[in-house]
Amino acid sequence: MTSEPIIEAHSLTKRFTVKKKTVEAVTDLTFQVERGALVAFLGPNGAGKSTSLRMLTTLMPPTSGTARVVGHDILKQPAAVRSSIGYVGQLTSGSFAQRVRDELLSQGAFYGMSAAASRTRADELIESLDLAPFATRSVQQLSGGQKRRLDIALGLMHAPPLLFLDEPSTGLDPQSRANLWQHILDLRTEHGTTVFLTTHYLEEADRYAERVMVMDKGRVIADDTATRLKSHLAGDLLTLSFATTADADAAIAVVQTLTDREVARDGQASVTLTAPDGDALLPAAVRALDAAGLRVDRATGVPPTLDDVFLALTGRTLREAGEGEPSDEHQDENTQPAAAAEKTGVQR
Amino acid sequence: MSATETDTAVKSTPTRDTWNVLRRELKPVIRDPFTLIFSLVQPLVFLGLFAPLLVGSSGRPVGETLQWFVPGVLVMIVLFGTGAVGSNLQYEMMTGSHERTLVAPLSRSSLLVGRALKEIAPIVVQALIIVLIAWPFGFTIHAPGLVIGLALLAVFGIGLGSLSYSLALATKDREWLFWGVQQTLIFPLLILSGMLLPLDEGPGWMRAVAVVNPINWVVQAERMLFAGDLGSVTVLWGWVAALALAAVGLWVGIRSMRRSS
Numbered sequence: 211m212t213s214e215p216i217i218e219a220h221s222l223t224k225r226f227t228v229k230k231k232t233v234e235a236v237t238d239l240t241f242q243v244e245r246g247a248l249v250a251f252l253g254p255n256g257a258g259k260s261t262s263l264r265m266l267t268t269l270m271p272p273t274s275g276t277a278r279v280v281g282h283d284i285l286k287q288p289a290a291v292r293s294s295i296g297y298v299g300q301l302t303s304g305s306f307a308q309r310v311r312d313e314l315l316s317q318g319a320f321y322g323m324s325a326a327a328s329r330t331r332a333d334e335l336i337e338s339l340d341l342a343p344f345a346t347r348s349v350q351q352l353s354g355g356q357k358r359r360l361d362i363a364l365g366l367m368h369a370p371p372l373l374f375l376d377e378p379s380t381g382l383d384p385q386s387r388a389n390l391w392q393h394i395l396d397l398r399t400e401h402g403t404t405v406f407l408t409t410h411y412l413e414e415a416d417r418y419a420e421r422v423m424v425m426d427k428g429r430v431i432a433d434d435t436a437t438r439l440k441s442h443l444a445g446d447l448l449t450l451s452f453a454t455t456a457d458a459d460a461a462i463a464v465v466q467t468l469t470d471r472e473v474a475r476d477g478q479a480s481v482t483l484t485a486p487d488g489d490a491l492l493p494a495a496v497r498a499l500d501a502a503g504l505r506v507d508r509a510t511g512v513p514p515t516l517d518d519v520f521l522a523l524t525g526r527t528l529r530e531a532g533e534g535e536p537s538d539e540h541q542d543e544n545t546q547p548a549a550a551a552e553k554t555g556v557q558r
Numbered sequence: 559m560s561a562t563e564t565d566t567a568v569k570s571t572p573t574r575d576t577w578n579v580l581r582r583e584l585k586p587v588i589r590d591p592f593t594l595i596f597s598l599v600q601p602l603v604f605l606g607l608f609a610p611l612l613v614g615s616s617g618r619p620v621g622e623t624l625q626w627f628v629p630g631v632l633v634m635i636v637l638f639g640t641g642a643v644g645s646n647l648q649y650e651m652m653t654g655s656h657e658r659t660l661v662a663p664l665s666r667s668s669l670l671v672g673r674a675l676k677e678i679a680p681i682v683v684q685a686l687i688i689v690l691i692a693w694p695f696g697f698t699i700h701a702p703g704l705v706i707g708l709a710l711l712a713v714f715g716i717g718l719g720s721l722s723y724s725l726a727l728a729t730k731d732r733e734w735l736f737w738g739v740q741q742t743l744i745f746p747l748l749i750l751s752g753m754l755l756p757l758d759e760g761p762g763w764m765r766a767v768a769v770v771n772p773i774n775w776v777v778q779a780e781r782m783l784f785a786g787d788l789g790s791v792t793v794l795w796g797w798v799a800a801l802a803l804a805a806v807g808l809w810v811g812i813r814s815m816r817r818s819s
């Protein structure tokens with residue numbers, strides 16, 4: 211049984227005119243997503259991720275191009291598209307004047323759920339997203355991360371065949387992030403939901419997404435599995451430190467026999483290399499060095515970040531790419547510490 | 559297999575959607591009814607400070623003055639309260655929750671009509687409170703006139719609220735523009751409706767403008783209704799004005815909501 215793709219975008223283009231200047235937010239976006247896939251859309255601030263999602267969710271008509279979402283044309287059958295998708299926007303979904311539980315119940319009603327089903331589902335989500343202490347508070351009184359958890363709960367109230375999430379994990383602590391992902395994975399197992407999300411975190415895309423699309427300046431510049439993107443374009447940064455510079459020099463030759471990537475001296479008495487599959491290479495290198503009589507003092511392996519992949523793709527770092535985008539700076543800053551948190555978090 | 563998910567798809571019907579939007583809009587009001595009372599401060603100030611001035615200048619008894627003044631205050635509550643509700647929507651547009659409801663399978667019209675209908679609740683509650691406060695001071699209540707008067711006020715509010723929402727949808731994230739337009743319109747409309755001071759003594763051009771100001775017609779009709787004069791032609795004209803405003807407001811509002819993104 212073959213089925214048509216759940217998303218088919220053909221040359222979607224969106225231009226804005228701001229102060230008589232044209233901004234090419236999205237240019238010629240063409241792609242397909244198969245049913246049941248989990249696709250991550252990566253890119254720096256202003257890349258055009260949200261604009262792409264807005265077009266696909268019928269929030270904004272494309273300047274040109276077409277798309278079919280869950281079998282319906284976004285321009286000709288917007289109501290049909292809306293009734294088969296779920297969406298968590300980048301901003302706050304809950305109305306500031308409303309109470310948390312009330313918003314969840316309203317959302318259930320909007321999606322045609324019975325009052326009883328809405329209550330059950332709302333209480334389930336309140337429980338599992340740790341919203342219980344705030345259930346009767348107004349949205350205005352929630353912290354940023356608590357608001358985000360409510361946004362996610364709202365997006366998960368009904369079980370649509372296709373769920374769009376615009377930076378769902380931004381502003382969440384590691385625990386809440388793990389929680390969010392558990393929900394997304396549960397939805398997929400229980401309902402076969404197709405998930406299309408944007409993120410700034412490669413680790414997240416890496417861990418969960420089957421497919422990663424990298425966007426820059428309105429264009430998709432890479433579309434592959436996270437593993438292949440990383441191994442082709444970046445790699446884990448391995449650092450081995452020794453007691454003396456002489457040991458470090460000697461170590462270069464030993465480590466070089468294990469990889470075709472360039473091994474280099476870094477700083478005083480350490481060597482570094484960037485390699486795919488660093489997790490396996492690191493212990494192998496330590497063993498080989500031990501055997502050669504070179505004692506490794508410290509060994510670290512840092513997985514590549516979106517920044518590394520992006521740098522390899524464009525020759526620019528994300529920070530440079532994000533320049534001229536005065537708002538949202540914090541999102542870039544989040545990338546590094548959050549990446550570290552993700553590594554240490556206890557997750558499945 | 560055809561990819562169309564008829565089993566999971568939600569069928570959207572305007573009536574049910576409107577009901578759901580209305581229910582959602584009423585929740586904050588029900589959760590926090592005191593906000594309704596706090597927003598009565600302004601009309602109460604007018605009642606407490608303006609009415610004595612009117613009594614003083616006209617030399618008529620308090621009861622008679624209130625009979626003339628209170629219906630105007632009720633219309634003023636709608637003008638200031640309901641005329642400003644667009645700012646709530648504007649806030650939701652900026653914070654993101656409007657976007658969420660736009661992606662939900664709700665008919666566009668329900669997003670406007672549900673909101674406009676919600677205005678009935680605060681209007682009726684606030685008007686009743688004002689009437690009850692004025693009562694001990696000699697304001698006479700004619701039950702049928704009161705009921706019809708409140709209904710007229712509600713229809714007027716639906717129209718004005720829809721227009722306020724339309725203004726919010728048109729001005730998008732430019733709050734200053736919303737308030738600028740709103741204030742520029744509201745004060746002339748207020749004064750040229752004979753709500754606070756009779757226009758009989760005003761210059762000819764003012765009276766001419768008042769004739770085409772639908773709010774003036776509503777105020778006049780409310781005065782007749784609260785005096786118990788239900789059969790007056792003025793009442794009929796008040797209804798024509800309020801219904802016309804509601805029709806125009808809803809039409810403009812639904813159109814704006816359809817174009818909202």
Ligand SMILES: Nc1ncnc2c1ncn2[C@@H]1O[C@H](COP(=O)(O)OP(=O)(O)OP(=O)(O)O)[C@@H](O)[C@H]1O
Binds near residue numbers: 228255257
């Ligand atoms: N409503 C709008 N009017 C004018 N320009 C816009 C509008 N929305 C987006 N843009 C511009 O389009 C470009 C793409 O914006 P978009 O919001 O899609 O980026 P993004 O990839 O989601 O970024 P972020 O990671 O910061 O959320 C940016 O240059 C932005 O300034």
Ligand SMILES: [Mg+2]
Binds near residue numbers: 259260261300376
């Ligand atoms: Mg975005």
